[in-house]
Amino acid sequence: MDVLGWLAGDEYTIAREILQRGVAALYLVAFVSAVNQFPALLGEHGLLPVPRFLQLSYARKQPTLFRRRYSDRLLLAVAWTGAALSALVVLGLLQLTPTWVFVPVFLVIWFLYLSIVNVGQTFYGFGWESLICEAGFVVAFLGAWDTAPPVTIIVFVRWLVFRLEFGAGMIKMRGDRSWRDLTALYYHHETQPMPNPLSRTAHLLPKWWHRVEVLGNHVAQLVVPWLLFLPQPVASAAATIIILTQLWLVATGNFAWLNWITIVLAFAGISDGVWSWLLGGAPVGAFGASTLPLWYLIVSLAVTVFLVVLSWPPLKNLFSRRQLMNASFNRWHLVNAYGAFGSVTKERFEVVVEGTEDDPHDPDAAWYEYAFKGKPGDVRRLPRQFAPYHLRLDWLMWFLALGSRDSPWFEVFLLRLLEADRATLKLLRADPFDGRAPRAVRATMYLYRFTTREEKRRTGDRWVRSEVGALVPAVSLRG
Structure with missing residues (x-):
């Protein structure tokens, strides 16, 4: 011994x-x-x-x-x-x-x-x-x-x-x-x-x-x-x-x-x-x-x-030229390969989800934005600290904006918003309809960037965003 x-x-x-x-x-x-x-x-x-x-x-x-x-x-x-x-x-x-x-x-x-x-x-x-x-x-x-x-x-x-x-x-x-x-x-x-x-x-x-x-x-x-x-x-x-x-x-x-x-x-x-x-x-x-x-x-x-x-x-x-990032070699997740941010995106895209109680085909329809807890949305809002807590929906929204192909969940997410599903709405920071079911929802892609110091002093905004185009056009339960 x-x-x-x-x-x-x-x-x-x-x-x-x-x-x-x-x-x-x-x-x-x-x-x-x-x-x-x-x-x-x-x-x-x-x-x-x-x-x-x-x-x-x-x-x-x-x-x-x-x-x-x-x-x-x-x-x-x-x-x-x-x-x-x-x-x-x-x-x-x-x-x-x-x-x-x-x-x-x-x-x-x-x-x-x-x-x-x-x-x-x-x-x-x-x-x-x-x-x-x-x-x-x-x-x-x-x-x-x-x-x-x-x-x-x-x-x-x-x-x-x-x-x-x-x-x-x-x-x-x-x-x-x-x-x-x-x-x-x-x-x-x-x-x-x-x-x-x-x-x-x-x-x-x-x-x-x-x-x-x-x-x-x-x-x-x-x-x-x-x-x-x-x-x-x-x-x-x-x-x-x-x-x-x-x-x-x-x-x-x-x-x-x-x-x-x-x-x-x-x-x-x-x-x-x-x-x-x-x-x-x-x-x-x-x-x-x-x-x-x-x-x-x-x-x-x-x-x-x-x-x-x-x-x-x-x-x-x-030491492999084709190094895998974040890979598990067994079903028990023991002794894995790790890595993060092997590539860096140079522009920030965000998916903004909105709903309306009006006729979605009416050019004057009022659209209101669903607010997420962690991901950027409101250009004036200071981002919050959540880590080590993991906001999973917000993270998947980031991958969605990058063009993730593994996103069948997003269609279901829009369906749950149309149903005003309480469990889904609890994942969000704010529901603009206070629990009511909207008539239609849509998803729009925006390009975001941080404001400069001068822009922040002049406008009070922390982000500048510009619309890129529609990701999902207006959809409703009837559709």
């Missing part, structure tokens, strides 16, 4: 607390998001109903609790159970139980959310869904307070951060010339899926600063991740750089929990000794035991070997 004592990561007890509680906090957000949005988007009367999806042979092969039967009531039971168990980890109560209890319960949280993701279709087709699934599975095996965190699991979390950051860096270098010539952020703050209150401020910074931003991003994603595997304090310094760069992304955008989970996972590189140094040499209290029981040493090594075997496809993908 003494020979293998170095596998006990007693120098990473604070890291374990941050990893487990942080990931559990994001699971809590994700489950609450499912409670609030899943029934309207994917429920029995949703835009992409799960019961219809489950008729496909592909769907019936997915690991999910809903494989045999779906109902909105069962979905809410799954989501609220996951939220309650996640809250126990956030509060540190589950960590007081033996590891043989803690690990299975944390894996239950993981599987409950995996069950939702695997029937979520387009609305759950984001890289951070696979990321939170993988992170939940891995940090579960850090164990409870009756054991030291296994070093092999700590190292694997760093490997996850490496794939996340290095994969994103490589997809940028391979995908868009603007990342290579350092001009990507001339556009990105303005054209990103969901701007936040500081996005316009960031966009209006000097171009030399945007070039520095891109260069810093390349260093943080292509160079720094390698340092995570070096001895302390180098690994801690690398983790700190990753955390700081992610905080800048948090300050300037709304990327659901992508940045927050990266920050949480990066703490796997910071040892208890570094925390003590940061506190001026003050001793830091260890959370839990300093040794690994033999039975759990065997379990953690077996899990590590299993994850290493699964790492071969994503490792090859990192």
Whole structure:
């Protein structure tokens, strides 16, 4: 046992607390998001109903609790159970139980959310869904307070951060010339899926600063991740750089929990000794035991070997000329390939949805705009901060404006507006008809850009928009 004592990561007890509680906090957000949005988007009367999806042979092969039967009531039971168990980890109560209890319960949280993701279709087709699934599975095996965190699991979390950051860096270098010539952020703050209150401020910074931003991003994603595997304090310094760069992304955008989970996972590189140094040499209290029981040493090594075997496809993908972005190589969303914004859009298009109670063919008909919670609409409205909460409808509206071909949900969305469906209307910030059914709806494409400082002083607007053309002409239930 003494020979293998170095596998006990007693120098990473604070890291374990941050990893487990942080990931559990994001699971809590994700489950609450499912409670609030899943029934309207994917429920029995949703835009992409799960019961219809489950008729496909592909769907019936997915690991999910809903494989045999779906109902909105069962979905809410799954989501609220996951939220309650996640809250126990956030509060540190589950960590007081033996590891043989803690690990299975944390894996239950993981599987409950995996069950939702695997029937979520387009609305759950984001890289951070696979990321939170993988992170939940891995940090579960850090164990409870009756054991030291296994070093092999700590190292694997760093490997996850490496794939996340290095994969994103490589997809940028391979995908868009603007990342290579350092001009990507001339556009990105303005054209990103969901701007936040500081996005316009960031966009209006000097171009030399945007070039520095891109260069810093390349260093943080292509160079720094390698340092995570070096001895302390180098690994801690690398983790700190990753955390700081992610905080800048948090300050300037709304990327659901992508940045927050990266920050949480990066703490796997910071040892208890570094925390003590940061506190001026003050001793830091260890959370839990300093040794690994033999039975759990065997379990953690077996899990590590299993994850290493699964790492071969994503490792090859990192260095492939045809690198996949946000790809899962198994149905369990374990050891995935990651990446984001391999290309940068240089213009911002928005789909504006309107309704009328008048004759839609009358040139004088009054059309009123439906207001979304996160995506730009009203040119005077300050964008809000929603991350780490994920507004799924708003994100899909961004892809729709980019010309997404996988948008059968949008026709159903317009139908639900014509029906004044209460669940669908709750996904919006404002219904101009106060719950009444409009006579007709339409969707129009607009080109948006941030106002300059002078334009903002003169008009008070934060956006300038110009009509591009009709995406969906006026439609009604009669039509």
